[in-house]
Protein backbone atom coordinates (compact mmCIF):
# COMPACT_ATOMS: atom_id res chain seq x y z
CA UNK A 638 0.00 0.00 0.00
CA UNK A 639 1.25 3.46 -0.91
CA UNK A 640 2.17 5.85 1.87
CA UNK A 641 -0.18 8.75 2.34
CA UNK A 642 2.45 11.34 1.47
CA UNK A 643 3.15 9.60 -1.87
CA UNK A 644 -0.55 9.51 -2.64
CA UNK A 645 -0.80 13.19 -1.66
CA UNK A 646 2.09 14.11 -3.98
CA UNK A 647 0.55 12.23 -6.92
CA UNK A 648 -2.79 13.92 -6.30
CA UNK A 649 -1.10 17.35 -6.32
CA UNK A 650 0.72 16.48 -9.56
CA UNK A 651 -2.59 15.65 -11.18
CA UNK A 652 -4.07 18.98 -10.04
CA UNK A 653 -0.97 20.83 -11.28
CA UNK A 654 -1.02 19.12 -14.69
CA UNK A 655 -4.71 19.91 -15.12
CA UNK A 656 -4.03 23.56 -14.19
CA UNK A 657 -1.17 23.69 -16.75
CA UNK A 658 -3.47 22.34 -19.46
CA UNK A 659 -6.19 24.83 -18.55
CA UNK A 660 -3.66 27.68 -18.57
CA UNK A 661 -2.34 26.65 -22.00
CA UNK A 662 -5.86 26.55 -23.43
CA UNK A 663 -6.60 30.01 -22.00
CA UNK A 664 -3.26 31.41 -23.25
CA UNK A 665 -3.79 30.11 -26.79
CA UNK A 666 -7.31 31.53 -26.89
CA UNK A 667 -6.11 34.92 -25.64
CA UNK A 668 -3.19 35.02 -28.08
CA UNK A 669 -5.28 34.08 -31.12
CA UNK A 670 -8.07 36.56 -30.30
CA UNK A 671 -5.93 39.49 -29.09
CA UNK A 672 -5.63 42.55 -31.33
CA UNK A 673 -2.08 43.06 -30.03
CA UNK A 674 -2.62 46.75 -29.27
CA UNK A 675 0.73 47.37 -27.61
CA UNK A 676 3.90 45.84 -29.01
CA UNK A 677 7.55 46.18 -28.00
CA UNK A 678 10.57 45.00 -29.95
CA UNK A 679 13.51 43.26 -28.29
CA UNK A 680 16.68 44.46 -29.97
CA UNK A 681 18.76 42.22 -32.20
CA UNK A 682 22.23 41.11 -31.18
CA UNK A 683 25.12 41.58 -33.61
CA UNK A 684 27.34 38.59 -34.12
CA UNK A 685 31.09 38.59 -33.63
CA UNK A 686 33.97 36.11 -33.82
CA UNK A 687 32.66 33.95 -30.97
CA UNK A 688 28.88 34.33 -31.06
CA UNK A 689 26.29 34.42 -33.82
CA UNK A 690 23.82 37.24 -34.30
CA UNK A 691 20.28 36.98 -32.98
CA UNK A 692 17.28 38.50 -34.72
CA UNK A 693 15.04 41.05 -33.01
CA UNK A 694 11.66 39.82 -31.76
CA UNK A 695 8.34 41.50 -31.05
CA UNK A 696 6.06 40.82 -28.12
CA UNK A 697 2.49 41.91 -27.45
CA UNK A 698 2.60 43.29 -23.91
CA UNK A 699 -1.07 42.33 -23.36
CA UNK A 700 -1.16 38.63 -24.32
CA UNK A 701 2.54 37.75 -24.56
CA UNK A 702 2.41 36.46 -28.14
CA UNK A 703 5.95 36.68 -29.59
CA UNK A 704 7.40 36.59 -33.10
CA UNK A 705 10.98 36.50 -34.29
CA UNK A 706 11.98 39.16 -36.81
CA UNK A 707 14.28 39.50 -39.86
CA UNK A 708 13.68 37.06 -42.74
CA UNK A 709 10.06 37.63 -43.68
CA UNK A 710 9.55 40.28 -41.02
CA UNK A 711 6.52 39.91 -38.75
CA UNK A 712 3.16 38.30 -39.40
CA UNK A 713 0.71 39.21 -36.63
CA UNK A 714 2.83 41.75 -34.76
CA UNK A 715 2.92 44.39 -37.46
CA UNK A 716 1.01 47.62 -37.87
CA UNK A 717 0.95 47.07 -41.63
CA UNK A 718 0.69 50.23 -43.71
CA UNK A 719 0.51 52.33 -40.57
CA UNK A 720 3.86 51.07 -39.37
CA UNK A 721 5.74 53.96 -40.99
CA UNK A 722 4.00 56.48 -38.77
CA UNK A 723 3.73 54.34 -35.64
CA UNK A 724 6.89 53.73 -33.69
CA UNK A 725 7.14 50.33 -32.07
CA UNK A 726 9.36 50.90 -29.06
CA UNK A 727 12.67 49.06 -29.02
CA UNK A 728 13.69 47.73 -25.62
CA UNK A 729 16.56 45.57 -24.41
CA UNK A 730 16.02 41.82 -24.84
CA UNK A 731 15.69 41.11 -21.12
CA UNK A 732 12.85 43.63 -20.76
CA UNK A 733 11.09 42.26 -23.84
CA UNK A 734 11.40 38.65 -22.61
CA UNK A 735 9.51 39.56 -19.45
CA UNK A 736 6.34 39.94 -21.56
CA UNK A 737 6.71 36.61 -23.40
CA UNK A 738 4.06 33.99 -22.65
CA UNK A 739 4.57 30.61 -24.26
CA UNK A 740 7.59 30.76 -26.59
CA UNK A 741 9.09 32.86 -29.37
CA UNK A 742 7.48 31.81 -32.67
CA UNK A 743 10.23 31.52 -35.28
CA UNK A 744 10.20 33.34 -38.60
CA UNK A 745 9.66 30.09 -40.54
CA UNK A 746 6.69 29.16 -38.39
CA UNK A 747 4.72 32.39 -38.33
CA UNK A 748 5.11 33.13 -42.05
CA UNK A 749 3.40 29.80 -42.81
CA UNK A 750 0.32 30.59 -40.72
CA UNK A 751 0.13 34.30 -41.53
CA UNK A 752 -3.35 34.08 -42.98
CA UNK A 753 -4.99 31.70 -40.58
CA UNK A 754 -5.77 32.08 -36.88
CA UNK A 755 -6.75 28.40 -36.77
CA UNK A 756 -3.28 27.41 -37.94
CA UNK A 757 -1.79 29.84 -35.43
CA UNK A 758 -3.58 27.98 -32.63
CA UNK A 759 -1.72 24.83 -33.68
CA UNK A 760 1.77 26.29 -33.44
CA UNK A 761 1.02 27.94 -30.09
CA UNK A 762 0.50 24.52 -28.44
Ligand SMILES: [Zn+2]
Nearest residue numbers: 671673697700
Ligand atom coordinates in the same frame (compact mmCIF):
# COMPACT_ATOMS: atom_id res chain seq x y z
ZN1 LIG B 1 -1.71 40.39 -28.02
